[in-house]
Amino acid sequence: MQTDDSTSTEFTPRQSAVLAEALRLLVEGGDKALTTAGLARAANCSKESLYKWFGDRDGLLSAMISYQASKVRTFERSGERLTAESLTQHLELFARDLLGVLAGDVSLALNRLAIGQTSRDGSKLGRMLLERGRRQIDRRARALLESGQRDGLLRFFDGEEAYRTLYGLIVSDMHVRMLLGEKPDTESFGARAAKAVSSFLTLYGTEKMLAD
Secondary structure, three states, X not given: OEEOOOOOOOOOHHHHHHHHHHHHHHHHHOHHHOOXXXXXXHHOOOHHHHHHHHOOHHHHHHHHHHHHHOOOOOEEOOOOOOOHHHHHHHXXXXXXXXXXXXXXXXXXXXXXXXXXXXXXXXXXXHHHHHHXXXXXHHHHHHHHHHHHHHOOOEOOOOHHHHHHHHHHHHHOOHXXXXXXXXXXXXXXXXHHHHHHHHHHHHHHEOHHHHHO
């Protein structure tokens, strides 16, 4: 088994470092601070390298979102069967990572920027956040649930509905409150993740899962 705990599958270490710097510029200076020249200077690389790696500004933003989404780790099936214990661990890891990413300055800055741009350009950034961020996370989490179902630990007829239930139990209205300025209680994320996963398994866990 392995977790998707790095960005190496899509970005090189150097590219990841540049994307991290781009996100820092966005958080600290807003949209106007994220220029090709400014990023090249801050990341100590050439503008030519930025264009080669990411293309235009939209390509850079898309890569930034994908890099951020990759911080939410999920199980990747590699031939080994899930157990009740390992499924619980993977679900709790996913929940903690999801809460941590959503509560981070980067996620909040990206979402606030997308909301602010909605009336100006049809929310192009918003679409990127959905396609390269939220749906990337959704697909990997759905794969985890489907693995649990194949291994006889979860029972559901609609995988999408089961995942939405899990997501809702983890996040609830927390992200909306944070976008409105409420400070997250990060120290409670571990307990919140465990409670959400326990509730989800009560709803969707099989007898085999609950017995173990």
